[in-house]
Amino acid sequence: MHPLYGTTAVAGIGMRQYRRGASPLPEQGALVEAILTACADAGFDPADVDGFVSYGDDKNEPVRLMPALGTRELKWSSVVWGGGGGGIAGAFGLAAAAIVSGQASAVIVFRALVEGSSGRLSAAVMAHHLNDHMLAAGIVAPAQVCAIRANRMYEHHGVPRSVAEELVRASYYHGSRNPEAIAYGTDIDLDEMRDSRWIAEPFRLFDCSRENDGAAAFLMVSAERARDLKKAPAYLLGCANGAERGWGDLLENDDEALYPTAGFRPIARRLYADTGLTPSDIDVIQLYENFSAQGVASLIDHGFCTYENVAEVVRFENLIAPTGKLPVNTGGGNFAQGFIHGIGTAYEAVKQLRGESANPVPDAKLCLLAGGPGAPTVSSAIFGNEIP
């Protein structure tokens, strides 16, 4: 069995989320609150946290958090490379690696984002990627890069554009029913969505994720230790991070077959091989959707559908809890729950496995967390409330 299989677990979660620009606390303050909440959730002394992991340009170097948390000793301080949200699931794998190898015993996975402290996320992401080839073509934002790839997927690979709307509607349906979601209590207006302004074709405003202020934190410990803490463990069953040859070059010269994908083919292969699980074993999916088309591409990469049958699978009725067969983004996802660089998707993964989701999937045991699609380096993980 793979060393990551069921050997560590998320024992506590905490999140603070606000509208963009509306955080009452600076970024580090919001993060400390989220970490303290995660520790309290688990019944764990925050001073005993000895490791920290983040991803995607987080500005909060863990050593700076020590005074506010009362940290006794820092033993693990690391970040997943890559500017996008591709590393989010990989961050849990990195925390697990620290714990399984004995280099730390209680690791906080976190992401914090407060615009007043660190600026717009989209600009931070592009700072990694921008070069003169892109600038000269007027390509300066993640939306445009993803739009070019989306058009290829739609036109050349025959994916019907209508599936994007199905995915967006499912996220908003869940978000409108989740008290912790930014879109709570507001049903999406289909005409407003369809007539919303163009950003970069084929994306209208509603095809794009939001940005929010806030922070979320996850306490990871060994599976054995998690069983002695307050909340039921969400076991990490597997995690894969990386890229294969022909992906991630930043100048749109990826392998032609990989070009319209979200980059997850090698990740899904490894994740399923390492865990012995298959797409049909997954009860619920938390899908990082920066843009609608990339969310669909991620579902295809992970084996939930194909270019041929995507329209049969990615249907609103099929994607919503509790009745759909493939419930996706049950907290509202990046579109409707909120977007602190995607960390809310991991938060909902744990809530769902604990039975604490606002949109519970009946008898959900396994949840896939798919990281930021289309990023040069991507990652995914599978969590379970039992170890099958």
Place this chain on the structure above:
Amino acid sequence: MDSGGLIMHVNDGADAPYWNGLAEGRLLLPRCGGCGRWMWPAMNRCGACGSEDVEWIQREMRATIFSWTRTWHRFGYTESLDLPFVSIVATVADCGIRLLGRLDDPDQVDPVIGEGIAGRIGATRVGTRDIPTIIWSRG
């Protein structure tokens, strides 16, 4: 807005001959002297055969459209471009390298993947710099 400081600049990378070529009115693209593979992004070593012999070969500015987007939102650094504008990925004929570029879009007719295009050398103003680029037209 000045983009200086954040990004890699013209002429300090493995693709310097490309930029110098555009400045001289020519499209030069890199090919491995060892195995003949076209390499893009430009590199100093061919990862396929290990050769460090990079040849810069002139190609005609003829291509086909690989994919495209039409941008309507005013993103920072695009201030010099009239909205909407079309950006494309163009597959250069007789080598297969794909280049980012702009496409003339006078009538807002949607580009078609595979459509033939011809290029001329222009420039895009970003901050205080004019970055040379190929501006493509249909037909």
